[in-house]
Amino acid sequence: DGGITQSPKYLFRKEGQNVTLSCEQNLNHDAMYWYRQDPGQGLRLIYYSQIVNDFQKGDIAEGYSVSREKKESFPLTVTSAQKNPTAFYLCASTSHSGANVLTFGAGSRLTVL
Amino acid sequence: SQQGEEDPQALSIQEGENATMNCSYKTSINNLQWYRQNSGRGLVHLILIRSNEREKHSGRLRVTLDTSKKSSSLLITASRAADTASYFCASGGGADGLTFGKGTHLIIQP
Numbered sequence: 001d002g003g004i005t006q007s008p009k010y011l012f013r014k015e016g017q018n019v020t021l022s023c024e025q026n027l028n029h030d031a032m033y034w035y036r037q038d039p040g041q042g043l044r045l046i047y048y049s050q051i052v053n054d055f056q057k058g059d060i061a062e063g064y065s066v067s068r069e070k071k072e073s074f075p076l077t078v079t080s081a082q083k084n085p086t087a088f089y090l091c092a093s094t095s096h097s098g099a100n101v102l103t104f105g106a107g108s109r110l111t112v113l
Numbered sequence: 114s115q116q117g118e119e120d121p122q123a124l125s126i127q128e129g130e131n132a133t134m135n136c137s138y139k140t141s142i143n144n145l146q147w148y149r150q151n152s153g154r155g156l157v158h159l160i161l162i163r164s165n166e167r168e169k170h171s172g173r174l175r176v177t178l179d180t181s182k183k184s185s186s187l188l189i190t191a192s193r194a195a196d197t198a199s200y201f202c203a204s205g206g207g208a209d210g211l212t213f214g215k216g217t218h219l220i221i222q223p
Contacts, residue, residue: 004155033210040122042201042215043156050208058209090155094210099144099163102203102211104155 002027006091006105013078013085013112021076021108023091029103030096032074036060037088037107046089049074050096078110086112118214119202125220132189134217136202137182145178145185146211150199159187159200189219197221 004025013019023032031050035043045058049068063082068074074093078085088109092102120135138145144163148156162169162178162185169176175188189196199218203211 006155031208031210035213040215043213045210045212048208048210056209088153092156092210099146099161100205100207100211101146101158101161102148102156104157106155107153109153 004091004093004103004105006089006108009106009108011108011110013110015112016080018077018079019110021078021089021091021110023074023076023105024072025074025091025093025103025105026072027093027103028071028095029093030071031094032068033092033094033102034058034064034066034074034076035090035092037090043090046076085110119200119217121217122215123218123220125222126192127222128192128194130192132192132196132219132221134187134200134219136185136187136214138185138202138204138214139183140204142180142204144204145176146203147174147176147185147187148201148203148213150201150216152198156201192219192221194221194223 007022033048034046047066049055065077090107091105146161147159150156160171162176173190178185199216201213201216203213205211
């Protein structure tokens with residue numbers, strides 16, 4: 001079945017460490033997105049990519065980095081520069097054709113100890 | 114920035130009752146979408162209504178759109194315990210994807 005796979009589902013990190021969250025899709029979607037979700041805050045856009053080897057900052061990109069070396073993959077690195085990284089991270093994708101309906105992964109919950 | 118705001122923030126009803134949640138947005142839209150999120154899971158697309166539509170149905174879901182008031186409503190009829198989830202409206206559709214509201218947390222009491 002086609003879909004988006006995020007890993008790991010749960011991740012614990014010590015302060016000062018970088019961590020990378022994986023996002024892989026087999027939907028042949030062109031565009032991929034990373035959102036951050038905090039309680040009561042809804043979803044906020046971190047980074048997005050419309051095409052391989054190109055990506056753009058979203059509303060809260062500081063302290064995060066991404067790469068898009070393959071169409072299927074859009075990993076997110078949470079760096080030590082991110083002041084408050086504990087959150088639920090959601091990856092999504094969509095095709096360029098259509099009405100921009102997003103397909104989401106199951107999410108990764110990052111906790112900084 | 115948040116494009117949409119859902120109302121109420123939380124809603125608790127008895128099984129079998131209808132649930133209505135509202136969404137307001139700020140800028141002009143091509144379409145408005147509703148998503149559902151079960152606790153600790155990703156979002157799932159429920160329904161999309163285009164800017165030239167006023168009402169749309171899908172199973173037990175009914176969505177309305179009033180572009181003059183920049184608002185939408187989602188009605189779930191004959192609610193079930195499995196409908197317990199958070200519901201988000203979303204709009205946008207440009208290259209930077211969708212902008213989501215903060216969601217309505219719906220609890221269906223058995």
